[in-house]
Amino acid sequence: MTAAKIFRFKGGFHPEDHKKLSSEHEVKTLGLLPRYTVLLRQNVGAPPEVCVTKGDHVKKGSCIAQPASFVSVPLHSPVAGTVGDLLTVPGPNGSPVEAVEILSDGEDMQEWDDRLEPILDWRDTPANVLKKRILDAGITGMGGAAFPTHVKLSPPPEKPVDTLILNGAECEPYLTSDDVLMRSHARAILTGAAIAAKVLGVTEIFVGIEDNKKEAFNAMEQAAWGISSAAVTVVPLPVKYPQGGEKQLIYALTGRKVIVGALPMDVGCAVLNVGSCYAIWDAVLNGHPLVERITTVTGTPVVHPGNYRILMGTPLSAALEGAGGIRENSDVGKIIFGGPMMGFAQYSLEVPVSKNTSGILLLERSEVAQFYGGPCLSCGRCVEHCPMQLPVSTLSKACESERYDLAKENHVLACLECGVCSSVCPARRPNVQHFRKAKAELKELLQKEKNKKVGK
């Protein structure tokens, strides 16, 4: 395996990563709960349609919702039990969402009663069967947005994909779930990747891992030998956020730049999170649908920070209890689903864990960033660190005065909302918030224009 050339993207930064808090501990499994609330909408695209009714008995792994369209995945019951009500619970993104209640019957949670048929000879299985299995297992992206994996694996014929990229960068501070997964299940992850490579018909697999995860890197490199007919290259990446951003990762590994508004498939790449690859392996070789994930529960207030195997639908309160709760003298200021740079702040302990909950992070009140929006000093820190190399200070001022036309001319639509420019701003300007608003406004404007044209 020759050392691959790495393309460094401009910008980015490396905040204190706090990974040691959680990475040193073994992965533990959370105990069985009497009740789970499985979110219906766990994926990008259409939410699936419920196919069970109240009182139905389900087994662990039984399908409880069917995909509603192509960009949609089925849902499965995390435990054996009875279907309860269709509830509205606080969702991870802040708005209330629908969820199916499953009342556990107390059976051992490791028993799989209702699973798909394992496909042991996946090398000789046609690609469409494998792809069907990935869909049936309900696999989505497990890092940031939960984009259905089978859609990623179905590029249109006019956009051939020649490279599969595994995202093991895990550049968000605090999070270590991908790290521990790579350390303990390197073979499974790479087998999953090999299956995905077969479905895509690609000949080249890159695994990008940030340089601060030596152990994971070694494990993956060892496991990479002869695992796939495609060439597997494990590449150490520079440690800087957002190295795991899709565009930055593709650039780092292949030197291809995804232009604004384009998708990775436009440059012949498909990017899968290592968690999704593990799920593919589990679905194909064991027939297990995706009902469980490894989630980092961490932060200084947590008594036992670490990585936990958590079933989908486990409420935040139960996950926290599993991690020992919080220290007595701590003053928790924020609970975040995901990492500190792009995660969502939570307002309720009822929010259930879903397929893309890579971490549950608790921050002390004093650690929480406060953006009060002082006057811009034109210091250029934001411009220097923006991974998209946008003229952030200009944009920030334009958006502040609601000049969305200027914002558009300065490429606000290219913003990743990665949060770097807000984090580094000495004037504590809420730049990302401004840009989110601008993007929403511009989208609305575009929609209006479209409607007008249609009206004429």
Added chain:
Amino acid sequence: MSDEPSKNVSAEEAPQKKVLLPDPRHLILSPSPHIQVGPGSGKIMLLVILCLVPALISSLLFFGLQALRVLVICTVSCAFFEFLWCVIAGRKSTLHDFSAVLTGILLGMNVSSLTPAWVCIAGSFVAVIIAKQVYGGLGQNPFNPAAVGRIAMLIGAAGPMTKFAVPRAVFFSPAADALTGATPLGAAGITAGMGKTLEYFNSSDFLWRAFVGEIGGSLGETSALALLIGGIALIALKVIRWHIPVAILGTVAIFVSLVNYFSPGTTPGVLFHLLTGGLMLGSFFMATDMVTSPVTVKGGIVYGIGIGILVCVIRIYGSYPEGMSFSIVLMNALVPLIDRFCYIRPFGYQNIKVNKIEPRRGEIK
């Protein structure tokens, strides 16, 4: 932990293992990012002030209580004018961002210890009110307030402003100073004008005294050593980028060498120019003012080179012996233009036509 029972069970059977959970009513709900790095605006200003401390100490050592008097008057009146403006404009006081205090200290360091109080107060008024607040306060001012204040003082009160005290050299052997009442830059200009040899200004003895600060001049300008310590600390603390000071000093060094090469005898050597006058103070502490310098690194280099060339031109060919403030203010005026042309291309825009005349900083208020 792995067999931690469900919450009902844990509450009934193991009350001694009470698990604390956060109170959701007290959680902060704000969008990402949730962490921030680096010092805030106020702290940055404080760090700059901190890095000025070596130069402040040296000015007190060399010019004594007179220096303290000027510094205090400038700082207090700058802070007072800032406060006054906030009161009149009905705004919350902006004193806590320390930018007015910094302006005051810089202004004081830019003038002679013999400056009369009224000149200091008038200069502070110009710096804070005219150069900053009428433009909209911190962040909106196109020109460096301290530089504008100094220029106003220099032009408006030319007489008192060009009297310089002889450094008392409390610390070093009290050498007889050949340059009583004038700055070395001024003296060198006169000497060169009279067609005399400039050897004295290139002697290692003189350069050493210029390096530690035992020469006539404004309070904070004399000790290159103290300014260098502060400047390097500023860069090490990541308050400023190194590009601007290095571009200025490098340009001055190259320019002076070229002049010396092509027409020897016009001006003293490179070291003389680097160590005297307001060059060090200006390059590290004034040209790098974030508000009035370009946003990008590329822009910063262009801006630094511009200042370097202007300083040399004014010093060698102009009628003023020193031109740091003028150069900074002139280049400040060009910053919006520099920002526009040192545009960075967004990631992934290689194949897309970039609109060349995009509105840049300065056109948006």
